[in-house]
Amino acid sequence: VRSVTPPAEEPPFPSASAMDGDSTSLIAMAVAATAVVGGAIYWASTFTGKREVFLDKSRQKVVLSDKIQLSHDTYIFRFALPSKSMVLGLPVGKHFKIFAPSPKGAVAGKWNGQDDEEQSRSEIERKYTPTTSDDDLGRVDLVIKVYRPGKTYNPPRDRFPDGGKVSQYVDSLSIGDSLDIQGPFGHIEYHGKGVFNVGRKEQEPVNSVGMVAGGTGITPMLQIAAAILKDPRDSTTIHLLFANQSEEDILVKEMLDGLAQQHGERFKLHYTLDRPPAKWPGHSGFVTDAMLKATMPPPGGSCVLMCGPPVMVDRAVRPNLEKIGFTKAQMYAF
Numbered sequence: 001v002r003s004v005t006p007p008a009e010e011p012p013f014p015s016a017s018a019m020d021g022d023s024t025s026l027i028a029m030a031v032a033a034t035a036v037v038g039g040a041i042y043w044a045s046t047f048t049g050k051r052e053v054f055l056d057k058s059r060q061k062v063v064l065s066d067k068i069q070l071s072h073d074t075y076i077f078r079f080a081l082p083s084k085s086m087v088l089g090l091p092v093g094k095h096f097k098i099f100a101p102s103p104k105g106a107v108a109g110k111w112n113g114q115d116d117e118e119q120s121r122s123e124i125e126r127k128y129t130p131t132t133s134d135d136d137l138g139r140v141d142l143v144i145k146v147y148r149p150g151k152t153y154n155p156p157r158d159r160f161p162d163g164g165k166v167s168q169y170v171d172s173l174s175i176g177d178s179l180d181i182q183g184p185f186g187h188i189e190y191h192g193k194g195v196f197n198v199g200r201k202e203q204e205p206v207n208s209v210g211m212v213a214g215g216t217g218i219t220p221m222l223q224i225a226a227a228i229l230k231d232p233r234d235s236t237t238i239h240l241l242f243a244n245q246s247e248e249d250i251l252v253k254e255m256l257d258g259l260a261q262q263h264g265e266r267f268k269l270h271y272t273l274d275r276p277p278a279k280w281p282g283h284s285g286f287v288t289d290a291m292l293k294a295t296m297p298p299p300g301g302s303c304v305l306m307c308g309p310p311v312m313v314d315r316a317v318r319p320n321l322e323k324i325g326f327t328k329a330q331m332y333a334f
Contacts, residue, residue: 051137053089054081055096061178062140074145074251076131077170079179084138088130092190092227093220095127096183100169105162106149112160126166127185129219133226145251146171188305188332190224194236196303198332208297211240212287212317214308218242218251220334221305229263238267241295243287243312245274270295287312289320299325307334 054060062079069075081088090096102121105111109119118124132141147164150157173179189197194205209228211221221240228234244250250271260269272283272291283291296304304321306313313333321331 051134052083052086054086055089055183057182057184059099059180059182061180063178064173064175065139067175070143073148074143075171077142077144077173079140079142081138081140086138087134088132088136088140089134090130090184092133093188093196093224094184094186095129095220096181097125097185098128098166098170099123099125099180099182100166103162103165103169107161110162111165112150112162118165124165129223131219131222133223142170143252144170186334188220188334190227192227192231193234196332203303206236206303207301208237208239210296210302210304211238212243212292212296212304212306212308212313213240214243214312215249216251217307217309217334218256220307222252222255224305225259225267229259229267235266237265237297239270239295239297240268241270241272241283241287241291243272243274243308247273247277247280268295287316287320289323292317292320293324296321296324296326299327299330302326303330303332305332305334 054062062081064077065080066078067075068078100123102118102124104119105116107113110116111118128142130140131143132139144167146167147160148168149163150160170179187199191197191202194207194209196203196206209224211225213221221242225238225240228236228238240256242250242256247253256269260267270283272285272287273280274285276282276284283295285291296302304317304326306317308317318328318331318333322328
């Protein structure tokens with residue numbers, strides 16, 4: 001395991017609803033995302049030759065080639081594609097599935113103290129969005145925060161005795177081990193210059209994109225923000241509100257702060273914490289209409305992307321966006 005100076009963090013415990021994600025810097029890595037045309041082989045307009053695309057909706061294997069430590073519990077897991085000249089083939093806004101054996105909790109039939117609905121399955125799956133794009137040949141990178149059993153923390157995390165299912169599985173892989181993935185999937189795709197395709201229907205272009213993310217829900221937001229910010233022809237502005245329980249839970253905070261510093265008015269970044277530290281400069285508490293009014297763009301010429309736990313998206317974000325003037329048609333949920 002190689003280590004580098006911090007910049008990343010992943011989600012609270014991975015769940016399907018929460019989406020649980022060589023550059024010269026980690027910030028550059030975050031900005032590396034661009035749309036591609038799916039299929040087995042495609043001609044790229046900026047290249048003279050054709051590039052082979054990996055993802056084709058079938059279940060396939062990638063091989064762990066490197067593990068780079070970013071912090072005490074967060075890593076870049078780098079997986080090699082079958083060919084060094086191959087691209088992943090993941091359109092911006094979409095994701096792929098990871099498959100893992102279904103683990104058993106410390107208490108039979110339970111996982112982290114709750115009834116385990118997956119206990120009878122031999123295999124589970126989760127959705128992930130990589131930090132690499134099709135600018136990166138022959139590999140795919142996942143930034144993952146590994147949630148280990150609660151007793152391994154100081155102080156112990158008694159509410160989470162089992163930790164995260166898939167993050168621990170990926171962490172258990174050795175260099176040379178394979179991981180099964182499948183994709184691309186997803187009903188939202190960003191075409192550039194403020195244009196989204198939602199459910200196979202192209203939407204009216206927007207000037208500004210609001211983003212409300214909770215925990216792991218930051219990964220598709222990063223992917224889309226990166227695609228916007230790297231395109232000099234795309235003038236779309238981004239307004240991101242990122243909700244977490246504590247400052248330690250914030251995934252890719254240094255990466256996000258770097259993007260905000262680098263892009264100024266094009267990328268407006270806000271945080272809210274359930275348990276903020278003393279002198280916390282950001283917002284605190286659950287997402288409210290006042291918080292959204294202060295952090296989102298005005299409704300005219302805008303849309304809002306949402307990704308996070310259903311209780312946050314359905315009970316806090318949607319109704320409060322309506323209170324400040326957004327229509328249901330302007331809200332796109334991953």
